[in-house]
Amino acid sequence: MTAIRATNLHKEYRRRGRTTVAVDDVSLHVEVGEIVGLLGRNGAGKSTTVDLVSGLRAADDGTVRVLGHDPRVDRAKVRGVLGVQLQQPRLHDALTVRELVRLHRSFYPTGRDPDELVEAMGLADRRDTRFEKLSGGQMQRVSIAVALVGNPRVVILDELTTGLDPEARRGMLDLVRGLREDGTTVLLVSHHMDEVEKLCDRAIVLDAGRVIADNTPAGLVTDASLPADAGLEEAYLTLTGAAR
Numbered sequence: 001m002t003a004i005r006a007t008n009l010h011k012e013y014r015r016r017g018r019t020t021v022a023v024d025d026v027s028l029h030v031e032v033g034e035i036v037g038l039l040g041r042n043g044a045g046k047s048t049t050v051d052l053v054s055g056l057r058a059a060d061d062g063t064v065r066v067l068g069h070d071p072r073v074d075r076a077k078v079r080g081v082l083g084v085q086l087q088q089p090r091l092h093d094a095l096t097v098r099e100l101v102r103l104h105r106s107f108y109p110t111g112r113d114p115d116e117l118v119e120a121m122g123l124a125d126r127r128d129t130r131f132e133k134l135s136g137g138q139m140q141r142v143s144i145a146v147a148l149v150g151n152p153r154v155v156i157l158d159e160l161t162t163g164l165d166p167e168a169r170r171g172m173l174d175l176v177r178g179l180r181e182d183g184t185t186v187l188l189v190s191h192h193m194d195e196v197e198k199l200c201d202r203a204i205v206l207d208a209g210r211v212i213a214d215n216t217p218a219g220l221v222t223d224a225s226l227p228a229d230a231g232l233e234e235a236y237l238t239l240t241g242a243a244r
């Protein structure tokens with residue numbers, strides 16, 4: 001069964017007479033239970049793809065289905081099954097950590113215990129701090145908590161570990177492993193090839209808004225015509241360099 005299917009997505013931004021093609025005929029799929037990395041250099045179109053898949057933005061062309069539902073049409077159904085951690089979380093500044101996580105828990109019929117999740121995110125000593133007063137890494141952890149509190153079947157994590165200290169980063173990797181054990185589907189946007197190598201069954205590489213590779217980490221090494229013992233980082237650099 002397919003958790004996420006995007007077909008021929010196209011998205012342009014128009015600003016001050018300039019048009020940027022952010023996503024150019026992107027088709028991708030993530031099967032239920034898979035952990036798939038979404039890779040690409042800055043500006044490759046990853047966050048725009050996340051926005052389109054989660055229904056936060058409308059595509060100019062193409063279709064998205066999340067467990068069979070169109071996120072722009074079946075909004076309530078998709079909200080119930082999809083958790084999204086955004087790179088730039090748009091959360092209510094004046095609410096405390098605990099209030100935010102509880103509020104998001106109230107959107108779902110079932111889910112995780114908000115206080116336990118706050119603790120698991122290493123935020124117990126910040127639970128009564130307003131969101132606007134948190135550090136960047138703490139904000140990031142709240143946005144992950146908010147994405148997970150409804151126990152979604154599909155999770156999109158946009159730069160899960162960016163800005164986190166090594167201890168928190170390790171905790172987040174364990175968290176994704178826990179999601180895998182629960183059978184949760186994960187689309188993981190990342191610049192950290194070591195993370196992708198450790199966690200992902202498959203990785204999709206975007207370049208200038210297009211999918212230039214889609215394979216297992218070992219398969220990407222082969223796609224890049226590198227010896228089997230080359231790492232994913234070398235394969236990624238070869239593939240994105242070759243695409244120029």
Ligand SMILES: Nc1ncnc2c1ncn2[C@@H]1O[C@H](COP(=O)(O)OP(=O)(O)OP(=O)(O)O)[C@@H](O)[C@H]1O
Nearest residue numbers: 013015020022040041042043044045046047048049
């Ligand atoms: N709101 C916007 N208005 C205009 N252009 C935008 C907007 N958001 C993104 N873009 C442009 O669209 C392209 C894709 O951006 P996007 O944020 O999707 O890339 P990304 O792969 O997520 O990058 P990063 O790794 O830096 O987060 C870039 O050229 C970017 O400048």
